[in-house]
Amino acid sequence: MDLKVRPIELDAAGKTIAIINNHDAKELGVRPMERIIITKGNKKMCVIINTTADRFVKRGEIIVYHEVREALKLKNSDIVHAKPRGALESKKYIKEKVRGKELEYKKYKAIIFDVIQRNLNDLEISSLITALEINGMTEQEVYDVTKIIVETGKRVNFKGAVVDKHSVGGVPGDKTTLMFVPIIAASGLTIPKTSSRSITSAAGTADRMEALAPVEFSISQIKKIVDKTGGCIVWGGAVDLAPADDLFIQIEHPLNLDPLFIPSIMSKKISMGSKYLVIDMPSGPDAKIKTGKDFDDISKKFLHIAHKFGIKTRCVMTDARQPLGRNIGPLLEAREALENIIMPKEKNLINKVIVLSNTLMKLAGRKENAMEIIESGLAEEKLREIIKYQGGNEDIKPEMLQPGKFRHEIRSKESGRVKYINIKTIAVKAKMCGAPDDKKAGIIMQKQLNDTVKKHETLYTLYSESRNKMNQAAKGDVGFIVK
Amino acid sequence: MDLKVRPIELDAAGKTIAIINNHDAKELGVRPMERIIITKGNKKMCVIINTTADRFVKRGEIIVYHEVREALKLKNSDIVHAKPRGALESKKYIKEKVRGKELEYKKYKAIIFDVIQRNLNDLEISSLITALEINGMTEQEVYDVTKIIVETGKRVNFKGAVVDKHSVGGVPGDKTTLMFVPIIAASGLTIPKTSSRSITSAAGTADRMEALAPVEFSISQIKKIVDKTGGCIVWGGAVDLAPADDLFIQIEHPLNLDPLFIPSIMSKKISMGSKYLVIDMPSGPDAKIKTGKDFDDISKKFLHIAHKFGIKTRCVMTDARQPLGRNIGPLLEAREALENIIMPKEKNLINKVIVLSNTLMKLAGRKENAMEIIESGLAEEKLREIIKYQGGNEDIKPEMLQPGKFRHEIRSKESGRVKYINIKTIAVKAKMCGAPDDKKAGIIMQKQLNDTVKKHETLYTLYSESRNKMNQAAKGDVGFIVK
Known part of the structure; x- marks a missing residue:
């Protein structure tokens, strides 16, 4: 199917996305999130399809995001050829992992290739990550995946014993x-x-x-x-050593999974x-x-x-x-x-x-x-x-490194010894002060484990460039047990 | 943070998406795919954030897709207030399911509520679907989820014994x-x-x-x-009886999972x-x-x-x-x-x-x-x-219902009896002829299981409105065993 290009001045955060009319999608036999291959001259690219109604994209048109426009050097009103992307082998392999199978080298290779080529979409990568988290990986699988991530990335040679x-x-x-x-x-x-x-x-x-x-x-x-x-x-x-890993992390982080x-x-x-x-x-x-x-x-x-x-x-x-x-x-x-x-x-x-x-x-x-x-x-x-x-x-x-201009001291309600420090509480308070985006935000600990503390003595001090953030951080449990 | 609205003439297939500048996102403390709440007057909405560089969206601007513009009745250059959406309880529950736990009613209720409200994004729903597929559901879980899907949908009362x-x-x-x-x-x-x-x-x-x-x-x-x-x-x-179910299916179908x-x-x-x-x-x-x-x-x-x-x-x-x-x-x-x-x-x-x-x-x-x-x-x-x-x-x-104008007969290479018919092959050929989009495309079976067949006798006939599609469908294995 030939389609007329309308570029859109938006990027898709590195994803290759195009939007076509519902009817054209039906004719191509693709549903939203599926892929088509678009060709212009001797360049081609696999893009993820979004579909929309006539009022946004007319039949015969294709809206391309920045990434696609750049890659295929498209101008407004260019004509591209679109055809459906066949089924991905790698989708089958992801499903095998969902079913609890151990995958061999060549299957991970296919999956990682399709991740790097952006053939697999976020849904599919999310499903893979979840399946890896639940079903685990054998030592051989961990080895194979490590090897493939290295093979699909860059290598650097330094002098000496690294x-x-x-x-x-x-x-x-x-x-x-x-x-x-x-x-x-x-x-x-x-x-x-x-x-x-x-x-x-x-x-x-x-x-x-x-x-x-x-x-x-x-x-x-x-x-x-x-x-x-x-x-x-x-x-x-910024180094881009391992593009596959970078792409996996983009999905792992919002899911808070790390298989x-x-x-x-x-x-x-x-x-x-x-x-x-x-x-x-x-x-x-x-x-x-x-x-x-x-x-x-x-x-x-x-x-x-x-x-x-x-x-x-x-x-x-x-x-x-x-x-x-x-x-x-x-x-x-x-x-x-x-x-x-x-x-x-x-x-x-x-x-x-x-x-x-x-x-x-x-x-x-x-x-x-x-x-x-x-x-x-x-x-x-x-x-x-x-x-x-x-x-x-x-x-x-x-002394040239001076913390945020607002400070607040967190004091002990008890006398005694520091028996326990909740490191999560301390970390959260530092973040509430604005760290790491506010480089000058943070905490100085006046007391450490086993130190003797008097009532009202300072346990630690909050620093921030924002009085409001500091006051928020000052609230709640202090994260110390003194007795 | 106050942001100036630029509507975009695109829909996001029902999702509520807005795009802001990278720096504004950082200041709000949200990453791509996370959610913010935008408020205009007494209306507010939870939207998924995409972020982009200065050349697409300037600091202080927010691009809203059709769905968001409609819901909040936004016009170009309107000012909206944006603030980060707090952590979702339902994300924790999804992770519990990933960890293999049985979830109770109120946790599924929170998840399904957040699905319907579009607070959970596709990644998260994909992870949930995969976890349900792998870890399964107890009878109690199946009951609870069914109940919640009903409770969050519509009910119809018909006369008589339904x-x-x-x-x-x-x-x-x-x-x-x-x-x-x-x-x-x-x-x-x-x-x-x-x-x-x-x-x-x-x-x-x-x-x-x-x-x-x-x-x-x-x-x-x-x-x-x-x-x-x-x-x-x-x-x-078209009935919209069970919005939660419709939203799950949108993720289940591309994943080819059906828990x-x-x-x-x-x-x-x-x-x-x-x-x-x-x-x-x-x-x-x-x-x-x-x-x-x-x-x-x-x-x-x-x-x-x-x-x-x-x-x-x-x-x-x-x-x-x-x-x-x-x-x-x-x-x-x-x-x-x-x-x-x-x-x-x-x-x-x-x-x-x-x-x-x-x-x-x-x-x-x-x-x-x-x-x-x-x-x-x-x-x-x-x-x-x-x-x-x-x-x-x-x-x-x-006789008013006439199939596609092109027809092609698939003939037997052997004489004997029909011992086996591969229903998947037959279904695929009917689809290759253009069904279901081409309503007139399809197949008529001349022979069924156990019928006697002579060599060169017709097994079935393909119909299509497209000669090309029909010819494609005519290729390959016929899906019959005759002996």
Whole structure:
């Protein structure tokens, strides 16, 4: 069927969508959400069809979103040819997974190909994600999917012995990476660290680092930085290493499901050429890893895949019973990392940094000691070098990083000792103050676990650029048990 | 946040969608596919957010689709207030179902409310449908969901003892309803039959009936027809009895999953006030019901729910080893039904109609016999009465219904007896000829199971309004085993 193009000045968030008249859709034999192939000259594209009544799109017309117009170089009133897209094999495979079957390599390959080509729509990907979550994946399936995500993405080659760290997350105030990367790079290993921005937390590593330097770079820019300094701390989202993974995450996040977390993490390590890896698993009553059994189960899965891809890996259980260090929020966390790399003082932060760094260096056959690297000033020097090559101010001082202008102290109603800190409550309050979008929003903890507290003494202080947000955050349970 | 309205002349297929600038979305704290509430005067609405870059939608602007503009009566440059929609409880319940939990009444109520209000998006509904498919539903869950679908829909009250028939489908050429309804109505029972159009078959009952009379009516029009004649055969899709069910089906169909089939069917029977019901379960090697065990399992589920709602129900296993009667395709099937109600001749069709009709009449305490109702002419008279009240030509004669102008005979390569007919192959060929959209497209079977066939004798004939489609349909396996 030939159709006359009407472009629309809207994008479809990366999806390839076109709109045709109900009657034309019927004639083509497609229903809304199904796909047609449109051809213009020697270019063709698979698009998802929306249909509409005559008053919006007349018969013989096709409205194309920005993405389609660009890809096919369409102008108003161009004529394109449309035909129905045949049935997708990958839809059958998704249904097999729904039925509880284990899928083999070539079926995942077909699925992931159709995800990348945008042949599968959100409904179908949502159904796949849900089926993977419920029915689980065998070790072979996790391996195959990881491999396919790598094969369909980019790979980068860095000089030297490439190492990495990954945290499964869950502890507020975790600025470990900002200290870990310079220590490791100072030891002579290569650590091209890509990090996420906050998805659900008060700050992601990319948000923290952004208080010190820009974090958005192309792969070739990252390669230049790392080849110069041995390390970087950049945002992974701009890198486009693994397009399949990015597309899965777009569906997983709103569903709050995460069945592909191992392929998602490991594929990026493989693409970056990591040979040694330490996985940080913060554990505590309110963290993702609650028990030793959780740690064992998840470690086993990581180690299995890492081994199959030849990445020497250690999993380390770390303490998530309270925020790490005293500062929470992008700018406050960057400041605390800077303070502690200049002069170690915050015990629970320093301990974690040292344990993780030494574990990784030992794994990679190094004899250096992390505490010595900090105390010698080499770590600070390396951090300033990375800041400089990422385009930040290498002479930055902690006192130049000042939090939001409104502050509010949360005080204890009891005297006694701090027996329990609810890390979720603390994280939520930091977010309510505006973190991570308000970089200056956050919390400073005056009291930590086992500290002695007097009645009316300050437990922690809220900071925000918005008095209103701060007042909201000040309400409700304080998240401390003092007795 | 206040935003300036730009309406867009597109509908979103019933969804309430608005598009705002990336930065405004960030400030509101919403990501694409999440929801915001927009308010204009005393009207408010929950809309799904798409986000886009500056070049499409400027900061401070909001593009609203047709559905939103209509509902809030918005004009260009109107100012609306936007605020984030809080977390949906129903999302938590969907996740519980993903985790394998049985959900209680009030949780399904919250989910279904949010489906109807369009608060849950397609991704989330897809995840729910997949979880229901994989984890299944207890009898209590099926009961609760059925009840909620009824409660959130409309109910109709007809005069007399309301009865119904439902087929779980799967046999091509099934024009039973066109004969069954007039027989039942002639016996004095009330049968307000709503039917579907074809979804995957060559013809749905609504498509068949449409060759004789209009089928799209509002509930009040249906009530008038049924109160006059005791019966009707109309399209259920225009009736809007159960909005929740309609919305679930919009997701289930593209996913090709059907976990809610019992609530979907039973809720409509309840809404129509049925007291007696016969469920037709066509069974055969290529049908949905393949074995006696399939029949027992599905029957048991139907009977349980029917019993709880006080509907006296019988399930009947019928023959689906070959097409029913000889004609397939909307017009050809209507013709065969009309021929056979005038003068019974097609044994497998007549047998099925008689068995189902007598089962239902007996269940409802009637002593009439279906064959006598046909032979007395009362059934034909009733069919013509229904055709008349639905606005068709009550004097229609079979010879006025002529199939497509192109025809092609499929001949046997062997001599022998017909041992097997693949009903899926026959159905696909009828669809390839253009059915159901081309009402005149279809197939007439010259041979049936156990018939003797000579080499080169005609097995069946294809009809179409398109020579091209017919030629396509003529290719490939004929779907018969003759030996």
